[in-house]
Amino acid sequence: MTGTALGAPAVRREGRQKVTGVARYAAEHPQPDRAHAWPVPATVARGRVTAVDTSAARALPGVLTVLTHENAPRIAEPDDPTLAVLRDERVPHRGWFVALVVARSPEEARAAASSVRVEYAVEDHDVTLRADHPEAYEPETANGGHPARREYGDPDGAFATAPVRVDVSYRVPPLHNHPMEPHASTARWEGERLVVHTSSQGGTAVRATLAALFALPEDRVTVHTAHVGGGFGSKGTPRPDVVLAAMAARAT
Known part of the structure; x- marks a missing residue:
């Protein structure tokens, strides 16, 4: 057998760039007059925005x-509802982005975001996950387009006739994807061409999504994903940050 990787040295193509500090990540691509954006998350579990006062934030320096x-x-309305940011007044969950401050520096954007005042009409919510939840449903596909339900053979029959059976229920605490590099995107418009640098492991999907959302041919969207500082499953598909970055770039 030839070409095996076992016992053979491997070349880390990006290793020298990373250990010498010259590798650039999504938030490290300087542009002339680059601005920074900071989102304002919703503080209610479910409802809709009835008023937003941005006057104090807009009056701050930068x-x-x-x-x-x-x-x-x-x-446009995205296939993934988590990308439907700043489209309407609805708040599907706490932490949903209801505003975005764009400023000269990240510090100025963050300070101004805390000055945005939002009023809500709160709606009833039920966040307990259970089989008989009235809003529970089984999608046709899940986990990247795979069928939501897949069955092979006769698992019930095999379990019933097995010489040894183990039937255990497990409970695990909530888990959070927490890579060393947070989600980040840098975007710029060149006329009707969009160029983004984003921390993503799915650059092709990001391009297709941005093209659909902003009504652009895919060949007018360029996505750079040179270095990604970890993802743990959270960077395989487009996330709200890249959509908000493109919005902010277009608005300024």
Whole structure:
């Protein structure tokens, strides 16, 4: 057998760049007059936004604009509902982004984000996951387009006739994807061409999604994903940060 990797040295192609500090990640691509954005998360579990007061934030030094569902660039309805940011007043869960502050520096954007005042009409919510939940459903596909339900052979029959049976229920605490590099994106518009640097392991999917959301041919969207500082499953598909970055770039 030839060409085996066992016992053979491997070349880490990006190793020298990383250990010498010259590797650039998604948030480290300087552009002339680059701005920084900071989101404002919802503070209610479910409801809708009834009013947003951005006057105090817009009056602070360095602030360029504050985007809400009322003035953000319009995007098409995405297949992934988590990407439907700043499209309307609804709040599906706590932490949903209801505004985006764009400023000259990240510090100015973060400070201004805390000055945005949002009013809500709170709706009843039920976040207990159970089999008989009235909003529970089984999707046709899951986990990257695979069938949601897959069965092979006769598992019930095999289990019933097995000489040894182990039937155990396990409970695990909530888990959170926490890579060393947070989600980040840098975007710029060159006329009707969009160029982004994003921390993603799915650059092709990011390009297709951005093209659909902003009504662009895919050949007018360029996505760079040179270095990714970890993902643990959270960076395989487009995330809201790349959509918000493109919105902020278009608005400024």
